[in-house]
Amino acid sequence: MKLLRFGPQGQEKPGLVDADGRIRSLEGKVADIAGDALSDAALAQLRAIDPKSLPLVEGNPRIGACVGSIGKMVCIGLNYADHAAEAGMPVPTEPVVFNKWTSAIVGPNDDIEIPRGSTKTDWEVELGVVIGKYAKNVNEANALDYVAGYCVINDVSEREWQIERGGQWDKGKGFDTFGPTGPWLVTRDEVPDPQNLDLWLDVDGHRYQNGSTRTMIFPVAKLVSYLSQCMSLQPGDVISTGTPPGVGMGIKPSPVFLKAGQTVRLGIQGLGEQQQKTRAAE
Template sequence: MKLLRFGESGYEKPGILDDNGDIRSLEGVVHDIAGDMLDVSSLEKIKALDLSTLPLAPKGTRIGPCIGSVGKFICIGLNYSDHAAESGMTLPDEPEVFTKATSAICGPDDNIIKPKNSTKMDWEVELALVIGKEASYVTEQEAPAYIAGYCVCNDVSERSFQLERGSQWDKGKGCDTFGPIGPWLVTSDEVGDPTNLDMWLEVNGKRYQNGSSRTMVFKPAFIVSYLSQFMSLQPGDVISTGTPPGVGLGQKPPVYLNAGDNIQLGIEKLGIQKQTVTALTNIM
């Protein structure tokens, strides 16, 4: 299933994509695409619906973040061998963990705001997973049962904030609009093997990232198990699992985002995002 949220920012409604690519409303079936409805029984209830009986969303409706009320937005850095090489960084012995502020979350096609004093704003197409039930001290073998599904994430990063303003990456990762997720949450049964998905990203029509989750070092099941040793993971938590090569920082010379730039990115089976960079001074 492809679950999504649509409508005005802050007032999104739950929805599902039908076989014709049309958005059907799940209002009255679930209150939101959020933590407490991501368990197996709730997903099975939705799966059993006759989608043709559900109302269609208005044409041209905005697509919101595919998950609402996210409690934790966790990211894994340097998790692709070829990306670590282009960044000139050594692969970590254990997952490199940081967080993005949940206030960074936005819709997949919303504008990305370039922050004040930003000089090195970068892109990262990433495979994100969403937790479906509470996970605490789970094994790697058990972990897949705790993953409700997967989605596209653009881990937008301000490299000068991230790498030149002290030792904490969070400052360059959590700015408003730096976490587009969606367009939809694709349930695990429909994704199949998450470690064999093509991934790409273009800026102004030029393809910079053209990779695959095959080069991921720490796989989704291991990541869930690993994180659950340090914190409980709650339904609706989002974990973004790293990026393949081709980020702006890795270009020679580096290439960074500016107001007016157009970004498109996608992951096989998970959909496409389209964003425009907007200067903060242009935001009403």
């Protein structure tokens, strides 16, 4: 299934995408695409519904983040060896873990705000992993059983705040609008191998990122297991799994960063596409 949330920000309603690519409302069937609604049992109940029996959503509503009430967004840095090389950093021997504040999470096509004074706002297309049930100290062999599904994430980053101003990476990762998520949560049964997905990102029509999850250093199962050893993972938590090469910071001979008035498009094979306009923060 392709599950989504549509409507004005803060008033999103649950829905799914039918076989013809149209949005069907799940109002009355589930309160939100969140929490316990992401369990295997709850998803099985939704899967049993004939999409044609659900009301069509007319027009082109705003699409919200594909998961509601996200408790935490845990991000992984330097998870592609070639991205670590372009960043001038060693390949990690354990996952590099940081957080993106939930106030950064927006819909997949909402605007990206360039922070006041920023000259180093960057892009990162990433595979998002949505947790479906409580996970603590899980084994890598069955870690994917705890995954509800997958989505597209743009891990927008302000590099000066991330790297040059001391402290932790989190500062440069958590500005408002820095976490476009969606358009869909594609359930686990439709993604048989999360380590075989192509992902890409364009800015103003120029292809900067063109990679594959095949080249991850730490695969999804390893990340879920690893994180569950240092924190409990709750239904609706999201893991952003790192980016392939081609970020603005790594472009030679001169880095390229986002400025107001640009268009960012990105996508992952089978998981949909995002498109954001950039604008100056007020």
